[in-house]
Amino acid sequence: MTAELVDETAATDRDEVKRPKGQSELGRSWARFRRNKLAFGSLFFIGLLILVSIIAPLVAPYGYDDMDVTNRFAAPLSESHLLGTDQLGRDVFSRMLFSLRTALIIGFTAELLGLLVALIIGLWAGWKGGRIEGALMAVTDVMYCFPGYLFSVIMVVIMGRSIIAIILAIGIAGWVGQARLVRAQVLKIKNYDYVEASRSIGTSPVSIAVRHILPNAIAPMLVTVSFGIPGAIIAESGLALMGLGVAPPMPSWGGMIVEGYIYVLAHPHMIAAPLVLFGLTVLSFTWVGDGLRDAFDSSEEDHA
């Protein structure tokens, strides 16, 4: 699969570091990525977050819905509750972990859903051109004046507040920009000589798309995904902030923040903890995205 990615001619005049012969483009990018300590650390942190969210029921000291009624508004570091409890006596630390789980599930699946739609339509539009391309551009034009969250809100109003509905709402709102990106990428790669060559020997469009164009579009797509996931997480907590997130009692950072905000003066611990984890999660994805972008971009151009 990596065979297409080896680009010997380009390799000689790029990249300042000497590298062993035969290493793939992806391998070189990975080496560059690993040198970026912040990005690599963030990737490690994300791995940790995923692990924690998978085993959340085991790690969390309480269930997300367990109420310790005699112990409402417990302060952090109290004897039985690490980060205190909320207005119903629910353990903030446990709820924070389950929120992480909700956020990651929605973030990953919504982004992947959007990406899948974007890939299909973007590849098609970029390859075929003509009407489909015109239609895609028209849709993009319309979506530009239709803020993403607005669309998500209306979708949630239609489909209800199940986790699947929210994934669909966020994923659908996000595909347009990505489809444009795929299309731009396809248009670029389409004109490369080797694509021309394989077309001239009669390779079918589908196989060209899958074997030549897709592997070349992977790098920018990976970058988009790593920026798209925190975007979806932010969208999810935004929906929860408006009272349209996952249905309670399932916790979500947005919901915890709105509930905690009512008591913020007396009990700031209720929002402080989810806020920190939320911020760190979003940032670590962004830093990974930044690292990936720098790693794939071997030219020394400034990219603002």
Next chain:
Amino acid sequence: MLGYMARRLVRMVLSLVAVSLITFVLLQMVPGSFSELSNAGSTIYGDVGMVDGGEAAVNQGDQRPAWQQYLSFMKGLVTWDMGPTYKYPQASVEELIGEAFPVSLTLAIPATLLTLVIAIPIGMLAAVKKDKLADYGSLFTLTTIQALPGYLFALLLVLIFSVGLNVLPVRGWKGPEYMIIPVIALAVQPTAVLARYVRSSMLEALRDEYVVAALAKGGTQRTVLIRHVLRNSMIPLVTVVGPIFAGLATGTVFVEVLLGIPGLGRLFSSAARQRDMPLLMGATMFFAIILMVMNLLVDIAYGLLDPRIRLEQSGNKGSRRAKRPGQPKVSTGMSTDSTETVVAIGGTRV
């Protein structure tokens, strides 16, 4: 130029019709009418079902066929007379929007000004000190800030100034002191977007030949920077500042909801929670109109400021979307968007 403006206007109207159709069709699919959810809706504690069946029957909603409803809505939108809302039968949609919009504007205008005042110097500094510590430091900080949503900064400010120092109010909308936290919180992310944009725009202007010429003629670095580079690199800024302002005037939902500010965003969010269709439809269209008008103004201003765009526009009449600089979406804060813009601008400048 006139032909160009006319074409853009036609396209804008077509897009608006498309947006209204999409919204209308989507809202037709909403299960459960307002009457079923009367007195209730979605809250943070869950969907509250029907509480009072007898009274709810009064609010049957519109029983006419869908296309008639759509036409009467569009007529209402054009004549700015959209009738009563479900939730507040005594108030009309346009009254509620008319009340909420000034509130959002009083936040958006200072926030945009604050953005300009802070972002331009930072971006310039980063461009002039390119590849030095100041550049890397600010670039890193800016990307980091850009990734975080505005309401997160609002919460941080509340934790510091309201909870910690106890000098600013937590929520509400009663006086000037209630503006401080939302304005700063709203300005943070656009500042990061704009500063990065100023930086790359300046860098591009610095590479142009007229800069070399001006330096060769004996201009000091300072005068060249201010009189040549700054003036030329400010032109593309129009394309970013316009959408930033439009985004702030409409897209402040989360900050408004959180801080209890009675602006457009909160109006929209409560309409959505309560399934108040006339209000939801009206607010959505209002958002779309503002964003589109802003885009139109940006395109026209850009054409006026940079004759090259204008010439190119009249040059290839055949292609409908010849040169339109992409707009960065402020609300999502995805840095890929601004890169796209820079690329698009770069294309028009060559």
